[in-house]
Amino acid sequence: LGPWNTTTGPSPARSNCTLDTGYRFTFYQVSYGAIFLVGLATNGLALHRLCRSPRALNSTAVYMASLAVADACFVASLPLRIYFYHRRGRAFSALTFAVKYVSLYGGVFFLACIALDRYLAVVHPARSALRRLRFARRLSAAVWCVVLGLSAGLPLLRYAGLVSPRRHHPCLLDPTSRRQRPLILMALGLVLGAFLLPAALLLFSYCRVLSVLGRRRRRRRRRRALTVIYWVLAVFLLCFAPYHANLLVYTLSHVGLLPACSLARASMALHPVVLSLASANCCLNPLVYYFSSGPVGGGDWRCTQCCRMCLA
Template identity: 55%
Template structure:
C-alpha cells in the first residue's frame, strides 16, 4: 500500500514530520529502477528463453515472475510523471491529467507486480523443495500442473487487487491525489481489513519460502564435499532468492504495519508514526527494486541449465541437478 493520507485520523497531537522530499526521491529512484529494470529484464529474459530443453515447471514460474516484473516496469513512466509534477508544484494542484482510468491502472499494476512477484518466488522455492527433498513426488512438478497453478495465482493476485477500489471509494478527497490512498476516520475497518490481507499475503509466502529453502540447504549439507562443489551455483541461487525476498519485501510490510496502526490510532506513538512516514519512500523503493534484482535469478539459472545440458551431451547420461 502507498501511505494513506490520514489527515483526519487520530494521529498523536503535534506529531508531524516533513516528508516533502518524497516526491523528488520517488522521481529519481523510479527513474533508476525503470532504466535498470528494462535493461536487466531484457538481457536476462533473452538469455533465459534461449536456453535449450528448459521448459520445466521452474521455467514456467520464472516466466510468470518476469511478467509480474514487467507489469511494474511499464507503469513506471506514468508514476515518474506524477511525482515529477508533485515535486514541481508546491501547491500540488493539477498534478495528474491522464485521467482516473490511467491512474487506477498505474496504481493497481504496482500491487499486481508486488504480490505476483512474492507468490511466484514462493512457487520457485516450493518447486525446488519437491525436486531436491521430495524427489518421489515429481508428478507435482509437471509443466501442466505448473501452468494451472500459475493461472490460479494470477486470479488470486487480481482478487487481492480488488481491495483498491474499496479504498478509493472510501477516499475523502479523491480528486486531489492519484497514487495516494486518502481515507477518513470512519473507514478504519476498511483500512484494517486491507492491511490484514496484505500482511497475510506476505507472511504465509515468507513461511513457505523459509521452510522450502531451509529444507533444501539441510539436504545439500549432508552431501559429500565433492558433490557440494557441484551445487555451488545452486546455493548461490538459493541465497540470492532469499536475499531478494526478505530485503525487498520485509522492510516494506513491517513499515506499512507500523504506519497504518499509528495512523488509525490503534498505536499511540509519535516516534513510530514519524519514523514510518520518513522510511516509507525508502522501503517502497526497496520493494520496487525487486524488478531489477530478479533478472539475476534468470541469469544464474540459465547458466546452470546450460552447464547441465552440456554435461548431458558429453556423458550421454541424464544428470539430475537441483535446478532443472
C-alpha cells in the first residue's frame, strides 16, 4: 500500500488474518497494461493540444501543463512497473514507488491548483495578482518540489532505524514490527496529509464556484460548466478517496490499532483495485482539460467560454 509490506498479517500471533494476495501480480500487469495503452493515447492527444493551442499562456495553462507532465511521466514508467510485478517485486522497487507517488500526488496537488485558480477567476476576479503568470510558475515549481520530495522521501523512510532489509521485499517496512511502527505511522500521516489538504482546498473551491454559477442566468452555458465540474469532482473522489481510505484501514489494522481481522483481510483484498483506480487518474485527467479547453486550429469545439472559465 505504501512503503510497507502488504502480504503479512497484523501480528505474528494473529496468523489467521493473513491473506494470499499472489493474484495481485497478474492483476497489476493486466490493469497497468490497459492503463498504459489508454494513457498513452489520452496524454498524447492532450499534450498535442496544449502545444498547438494558440491562446496566450496563462496561470491555468501552467497548472495544466504540469499536470500533463506528471501524468505523462507515470504513463512512460508503466512498462517498468509491469516488469516490477512480473518479477514479483524483486526489481526497481524504490524507483517504481517514487514514480507512483509523483503521478499520484502530482495529480492531487495540480488538480487542487487548478481548482484554486478557477475559484479566484470566478469568485474573486479582482484578485488578479494571484493569477499572474509569475505566481503560477512559482507555485507550480513549489508543488513540484513538494511532490518530488514526498516521492523520494517515502521510499527512503524504510532505511531509518532498520537493522536489515526484508529478505524478499527489501523496499518495504514490516507492519508487524513494533520498532518500525512509528515510521509506518509517520509515512501514513504524510500520505494522508498530502491527500486531505489538497482535497479540502479542491472541494471548497468548487463548492464556491458552483454557488456563484448557480446565480448565473445563462442556463445552457451554466449547465455545461456544471457538468464538467461535477465530472471532475467525481473522478477525483473515485480515483483518490478509495485508495487513501483503504490505506488508513490497512495500516491501522496491521499495526494493531484496529483489532478486527476482517478489516485487515478486506483492505488487503481491495488494495489492487483501489490502487488501479488511483493509477487510472492519469488517463482521466487529459480528458478533462482536452474537452474543456479552447479551440485549436480554428476548430469548432462545443465547450463554451463559460466552461473554459470554470474549469480548464
